[in-house]
Amino acid sequence: MNKIVKFSIDGVECLATRGQFVVDAAKENGIYIPTLCNYPGVKPKGGCRICTVKINGKLMTACTSPVSEGMQIENNANEINEIRKAIVELLFVEGNHFCPACEKSGNCELQALAYRFHVMAPRFPFSFPIRKVDASHPKIIKEQNRCVLCKRCIRAIKDYKGRSIFAYSKRGNRVEVGVDSKLGKELTDELAQKAMDICPVGSILVKEKGFYQPIGTRKYDKNPIGSDIENLVVSKP
Amino acid sequence: MSKPVIATTSLAGCFGCHMSILDIDDRILELIELVEFNKSPIDDIKKFTKKCDIGLIEGGCCNSENVHVLKDFREHCKILVSVGECAIMGGLPAMRNGIPIKECLDEAYLNGPTVVGNTEKIVPNDPELPILLNKVYPCHEVVKIDYYLPGCPPRADLIWDALTALITGNEMKLPYEVVKFD
Structure with missing residues (x-):
């Protein structure tokens, strides 16, 4: 074959x-x-x-x-990009995404997608849901207002036995991602940093580590998301 | 032909967007050649004296006065532009949207750590004062908005680009570096 x-x-x-x-x-x-x-x-x-x-x-x-x-x-294609743009806008109105006050602004993938698709203002009404900031863990802050439920942290951040340190709790439109109450202590400094980096938005933040990159030097300040792939020189086999 | 007329206002904003308008630097001399200002904090005209072509709105709607001013702008301006994150999505003032209004007022006037001397425990209630809305609303959820300039504040280059495009009737360029949400 x-x-x-x-x-x-x-x-x-x-x-x-x-x-x-x-x-x-x-x-x-x-x-x-x-x-x-x-x-x-x-x-x-x-x-x-x-x-x-x-x-x-x-x-x-x-x-x-x-x-x-x-x-x-x-x-x-226009048709497909319009669908993607609508999804990005839905994500913006579904949570509380206050970019100017967000530690991840400039490095945020949701924001970068909005830039890429020229979202100037969402077409949908803002829902302003009531969500909490969970700062109970000693190493990280879980900012539920910004979580997009992508499950990246649940899928990627595992302890030495391969168990997920993050987990879903609650149901339906109240579902949220939190640190597993029992496995939370397995979150090392390295894993906490990895979790912050892997979070596409500013929902997982390592404590005492916000706004460390000046505006203008952040990941998506000058280059649109995906431009690294598009500018890649492809060597065909 | 008479010059296009511009009006600006700051609703529930911090005046940062107006600062950003001034940030066009020496192009402001070019701007006053191109346009005439009507109601605006820049020239301190308090009431509309004529119909305007472009209205720039900074800030969202957090109280009854904001709504009144915004509707007044819609009535008097042919084109309304939401300038900045607060006008577009409520911005930082909208961070109170998850907190009941009574809790906000109590924190500000009764229980907050900076409250001194309010021995009679009065929350300002003069009938002259605008009434706070239940939450902060983006401008386009109150009136029809024609264009949006995101940013906190929108970069001066974006404002300049948008204004000149609107005045001259050309298409906006919107380079990647100037359209930002922060």
Whole structure:
């Protein structure tokens, strides 16, 4: 069986290993598919739907769909970007995202996606939900107002036995991510920092470590999210 | 042809966005050649004396007076622009939205650590004072807003770009570095 498959994204012919997820395959071909809940090296969830693409005419999440021979993928089309933009706007109105007061501003992936999709103001009414800041853990602050429930921290931050240190609690629209009450003490300084870095928004903050990067030097101040992939020089096999 | 007329106001804002307008530096000389200012804190005209072309709104609506001024602006301006995060999403004042209004007032006037001398335990209640709204509203949830300039404050270059585009009828350029939410 041939391991290398040929497929196309927006008419551009691409090569990838069979079974690779579309997001990763696109990345290797220098094409950026926007993602939010997805994180390299972490099992994909397909939760946020930002990576929605049209595969053979059908809307699917690129982070959970494996590539196969002859796939025709639409990525950078107006129709699809409009869907993505709407999702970003929904996330903004669903929580309390006060960018000017956020420690993660400038390094926030949700904000960076809003910049990329030219969100000037959300089309949906703000819900201003009532949520708490949980600062009970000695090392981190869990700012529930900003959580987008992407589950990255739950999927990526594990103790030495492979158990998730973060966990969902409550149900429905009150669901929130918190530190597991029993495993919380396993959160080392390194894991706390990793959790803060892996959080796409400013919902996990290492205590006493806010605003350490000056404006103008932060990740998305000058370069749009995804530009590193798009500017990648691809060497075709 | 007469110059386009601009009006500006600061609702529940900090005047930072107005500062950012002044931050266009020497281009302000160019601006006063291009436009005429009407009701605005910049020239201290308190009431509209004519119909305006562009209204710049800083800040969201936190009390009845803000709503009144905003509706007045909508009536008098052909184009309304929400300038800054507070106008667009309530901004920092909207951080009170999760707290009951009584708790806010009690903290500010009765129980807060900076409260001194309020021996009679009075929360300001003069009928002349505007009434606080239950929460802080973005401007576009109160009246129709035509354009949005995000930022805290919006970069001076963004304001300049938007104003000149509106005045000359050209398309806005919106370079990546100037459209920011903080």
